Amino acid sequence: MPQDFDLETFLPYLLNQAAEATSKRFQASYKAAYGMTRTQWRVLANLGKFGAMTARDICTISHIEKTKVSRAVAALQADGLLTRTPNPQDRRAEFLALTLQGSAVFHDLGQKAIEYDLALRHSLGPDLAQKLDAVLRDLIAHGGDFIEDAD
Amino acid sequence: MPQDFDLETFLPYLLNQAAEATSKRFQASYKAAYGMTRTQWRVLANLGKFGAMTARDICTISHIEKTKVSRAVAALQADGLLTRTPNPQDRRAEFLALTLQGSAVFHDLGQKAIEYDLALRHSLGPDLAQKLDAVLRDLIAHGGDFIEDAD
């Protein structure tokens, strides 16, 4: 009967703390300068990286829920950072693309993100940082696949 | 002019994804069985691990904001999982302690958490899992200390 559970060694807890700690600072970049949400920043970053695509594509690529994407897209459009173009082949869907202004924001924030990421990795050391990448990707891919009852 | 920012290699993003992926499944344990919030689960876990303490102590230990702690404590009390005892030395503060029922819940969830944690670590391999712990703790401690302008 192990009664010695310790939150401080619980992997999901540690991951959450680390994610919050590292995200918090960078959040200031897009929140203060552009009044953007994390979801908005991610949608922008995906469009900036991959070019025009539909909301559904963004969902698939980024694993963000469609509700969040929908609202983020509406907000980004309202701010003039992206445009929607109907797809004549499928009138349910719309192609999303960054405006010139949206691209400018993407380049500005992307630049800051790269610098921040480098600083973080620098503090960890190169090989550790690289291993961390692999481990995190592994957890992202398989982190929810163990316990078979739920869902 | 590096325009090649890629979200997929951005450490805060990876950490968030990994945290979400691993937390989601375990969340089912406390949400489905006890209708608890993540914050409630964390407060319960801290009280279970460290015994009676004040809300302020929980804030200090866990880095959860006092507002969240306050509301989680109220909810846990309403569910009969903890009791508040006024501190005669300082009538602003209250000692919080798990009830018998609260302890039972803590042991149940703690057990499940240990199992889940072991499964996660097993999938990573022992040495990698251990390194991950150290890296995450490092990021938690220093993850926000680089960029000096914000705040």
Added chain:
DNA sequence: TTGACATAGTTGCGCTTGCAACTAATAACA
């Protein structure tokens, strides 16, 4: 004492989220 400041904890408000239900368009197939 009394007044200025600090601290424990709560509350109000606006915002983001998650979930389920919804609309509109398309696909599948008898």
Added chain:
DNA sequence: TGTTATTAGTTGCAAGCGCAACTATGTCAA
């Protein structure tokens, strides 16, 4: 063709969260 099932995207609602303001108590020092 008509009927049903999928899919793209939106919306309503009930939370939870973050922040600032607030209450009540305690501290310090003139």
